[in-house]
Amino acid sequence: MAEQQRTRTVYRLPPCPRCDIERMESWLGDMARQGLFLQKEGIAWGLVRFQPGEPKEVEYRLVSRRKPQMLWKRFLFGNPEEYLDGPKEEEVDLFARFGWVYLSKCGNFFVYQAEGEQILEVDSDPQVQAISIQAVRDQEIASALNLLFVLFVNYTINIKVSLFTILSQGWLPYFIPVFLLPLWLFFLSLLQVCTLDRLRRKLARGVPLDHRKPWRHRSGLHFIKCAGSLLVALAFVGSWAYAYSGDIYVPSECFDVREYPGDPPFATVADLAPPGEYRLNHSHFSSGVTVWSNKLVPVYISWCEKADVTTDDGSVFTAALCVDYYELENEWLAKGLLWGCKKEGKQLAKRQDSYEVLSLPDVPADYAWAYVDAWDHPALLVRVGSKVLQASLEQTGDCQLSLEEWTAQMVEAIQ
Numbered sequence: 001m002a003e004q005q006r007t008r009t010v011y012r013l014p015p016c017p018r019c020d021i022e023r024m025e026s027w028l029g030d031m032a033r034q035g036l037f038l039q040k041e042g043i044a045w046g047l048v049r050f051q052p053g054e055p056k057e058v059e060y061r062l063v064s065r066r067k068p069q070m071l072w073k074r075f076l077f078g079n080p081e082e083y084l085d086g087p088k089e090e091e092v093d094l095f096a097r098f099g100w101v102y103l104s105k106c107g108n109f110f111v112y113q114a115e116g117e118q119i120l121e122v123d124s125d126p127q128v129q130a131i132s133i134q135a136v137r138d139q140e141i142a143s144a145l146n147l148l149f150v151l152f153v154n155y156t157i158n159i160k161v162s163l164f165t166i167l168s169q170g171w172l173p174y175f176i177p178v179f180l181l182p183l184w185l186f187f188l189s190l191l192q193v194c195t196l197d198r199l200r201r202k203l204a205r206g207v208p209l210d211h212r213k214p215w216r217h218r219s220g221l222h223f224i225k226c227a228g229s230l231l232v233a234l235a236f237v238g239s240w241a242y243a244y245s246g247d248i249y250v251p252s253e254c255f256d257v258r259e260y261p262g263d264p265p266f267a268t269v270a271d272l273a274p275p276g277e278y279r280l281n282h283s284h285f286s287s288g289v290t291v292w293s294n295k296l297v298p299v300y301i302s303w304c305e306k307a308d309v310t311t312d313d314g315s316v317f318t319a320a321l322c323v324d325y326y327e328l329e330n331e332w333l334a335k336g337l338l339w340g341c342k343k344e345g346k347q348l349a350k351r352q353d354s355y356e357v358l359s360l361p362d363v364p365a366d367y368a369w370a371y372v373d374a375w376d377h378p379a380l381l382v383r384v385g386s387k388v389l390q391a392s393l394e395q396t397g398d399c400q401l402s403l404e405e406w407t408a409q410m411v412e413a414i415q
Helices: 002-007 021-033 071-077 089-097 126-158 163-168 172-204 219-243 331-351 403-413
Strands: 010-012 036-044 047-052 058-064 101-106 109-115 277-280 288-293 299-310 316-327 356-358 367-372 378-384 387-397
Touching: 021 036, 021 058, 021 109, 036 109, 058 126, 089 101, 126 172, 172 219, 316 331, 331 367, 331 378, 331 387, 367 403, 378 403, 387 403
Parallel strands: 036 101
Antiparallel strands: 010 047, 036 047, 058 109, 101 109, 277 299, 288 299, 299 316, 316 387, 356 367, 367 378, 378 387
C-alpha cells in the first residue's frame, strides 16, 4: 500500500502565476520538502504533476526560454529563435555541469532542478537576468497587443451593430465568445506584463532573486483568477451549446410568401398595389419569408417579395418589398432596437453615398423615420409600442405609389 502511495501521480494547482518565478520556485521547493517532486514535463494545462517520494531538499530554477528581440519584430513576426520544444543541448549540458537537470516547460520558462543544500548557480548576475526577463515581458506585451488587435477587428469589422440588435436577433451566444474570451485573455496578459516588469526592475537595480519567497501571499487572488478563467471557458462552450439548443434561436427555413399561414402583420405588395391580377416574380429577386423567435423577440419575420400587378386598364404595378418585422418583449427593447437599426441604416447608406432623409407626414406611430437606403430605395423605420418595422420599397412599372401613400398603409397595418 505504501508502495502504491509513492508511485501514484498527484496533481496540484499552482498558487501563483507561472511568470512569478520567485514564488513558483519557492512553491516547487516546498512541495519537494513535503515529498512531492515535479515530474518530467509535469506542467501543463494550468496543473502541475508530482511524484510522491521521501521528502528531501530539492531546488528549482525557472530559466527564460525567450531570446532578446526588438518588440516590434516580436509583435509582427514572433520570435523564430525562441526554444519551443525544449532547451538546446548546449544549454542542458551547461546546466548539468553545475548539477542541474532539465525537467519541464513552464509557460515562457524552462524548469531545472538540483538536489542538496549546497548548489551552484549557473546565472547569478541580476543584470543579465533582467535582460532575459525583459525578453519574456516583451513577448507578453506582444501577445497583449495581438489580443487588442483581435478585439479591434472583431468590433470594427465583424460586428458593426448595436447591443440591442445583438440581443434581439439572437446573436448574444456569438457575441460572448468573440469578445469575452479575447478580453479576458487580454486582461491576464496585462497582469503578467506587470508581474514581469516588476521583476525586471528589481533585477535591474541589482537585487538578486529570492528563491525562498513566501508563496502563500496573494495566492487567494490567483485562485480567483483561475476561477474566472474557468467561468469564461464554460461561458465560451455553454454559449455555443445554448445557441444550438433551440432555446434562444428558433428559425424556420425560407419558404414561399404564398405559403405564409394567414395574413402577415404588415402590408404586402398585394395590399399596396391597386386591384388587379397578382403575379409573384422569382426571376430577378429572391422572394421568400423566414420566421424565427427567441425569448426577447417572440415574433420576427423577414419578408422579401417582388410581384407584378396588372390592373383592369392594362397598366402594371411592379414592386420589390423587403420587410424586417419585430414584436419584442417590451418597449424598452423596441426603442433600443429602433436606435440600432437607424444607426446601421445610416452607416450603410452613407458608405454608398445614397443617404438622404425623406420627409414624412404625421402618422399614428410612436416613431417614424424615412430615408434613402444603401440601394438607393426609399426605406421606412417605424415603432408602434413594442413592434418595430423596417421596410424598403423599390417600384417600377406604369403606376407607382408616393412615399406618403405606402408608408401610411404600412403604419396602419401594424397598429
